Amino acid sequence: MRAADVMTPHVITVSPDSEVRQIASLLLEHGISAVPVVDDDQRLLGIVSEGDLIRRLENEDTPHSWWLRLFASGDQAADYVRTHGRLAGEIMTPDPVSVDEDAPLHEIASLLEKRRIKRVPVIRDGRVVGIVSRSNLLRGFSVAEPAAATSADDREIRDAILREVDDHTGVMVDRLNVIVSDGKVQLWGLVESKEQRWAVQVAAENTPGVTSVENNLGFMPQGMGGV
Numbered sequence: 001m002r003a004a005d006v007m008t009p010h011v012i013t014v015s016p017d018s019e020v021r022q023i024a025s026l027l028l029e030h031g032i033s034a035v036p037v038v039d040d041d042q043r044l045l046g047i048v049s050e051g052d053l054i055r056r057l058e059n060e061d062t063p064h065s066w067w068l069r070l071f072a073s074g075d076q077a078a079d080y081v082r083t084h085g086r087l088a089g090e091i092m093t094p095d096p097v098s099v100d101e102d103a104p105l106h107e108i109a110s111l112l113e114k115r116r117i118k119r120v121p122v123i124r125d126g127r128v129v130g131i132v133s134r135s136n137l138l139r140g141f142s143v144a145e146p147a148a149a150t151s152a153d154d155r156e157i158r159d160a161i162l163r164e165v166d167d168h169t170g171v172m173v174d175r176l177n178v179i180v181s182d183g184k185v186q187l188w189g190l191v192e193s194k195e196q197r198w199a200v201q202v203a204a205e206n207t208p209g210v211t212s213v214e215n216n217l218g219f220m221p222q223g224m225g226g227v
Helices: 020-030 050-061 076-084 105-115 134-143 152-168 194-205
Strands: 034-038 044-049 119-124 127-133 176-181 184-191 212-215
Touching: 020 034, 020 050, 034 127, 044 050, 044 119, 105 119, 105 134, 127 134, 134 176, 134 184, 152 176, 152 194, 184 194, 194 212
Parallel strands: 184 212
Antiparallel strands: 034 044, 119 127, 176 184
16 A cells, blocks of 8 residues: 555645644644645645644743753754744744655655654645555554555545545545545544534445445544534
């Protein structure tokens, strides 16, 4: 399986001018832990994670003690911008590692381990088209061997399910992860109600080529996503 087979599509992104408060609200609203920062052409510039926001908050609440300085980058001016900045372009991790759609899952797993990161943007022609997290990888590995090939039909089935859900059910597809192997579908992610959970399952069951559907969808915590 490849990145395109497990990635979360319809990625929530922000611009370099997005304010920190807006980014924090997006992370909470969508139940995600990071957002890519892109330009007007959706080209990847950086990434802002929960860790970036927490470091900024800690800096506001506590003095920059001598032992914390040991872990600083060595560039006091750059550290100041990252811990005091109010815009995505100021606090983001620039030029983050990324993969293309055909990257094998085992290579992505090795990359996350080597770089000690939790997620990686997926790029097509320089533009962000998805994101692969550790949980996406685990779900992919649970369906097939890391090096196993996924047929074009499986990818077409996955795309068709996501289009149907996005166009007709009212469910936010950025919260979903659909895995397809040999026509067998696994549904993962979060929805807001039992009705939405069933709607996604029905959309999958009605998609040509699907032989079975395993519904692992959970529910959004109270207070998130308008619930």
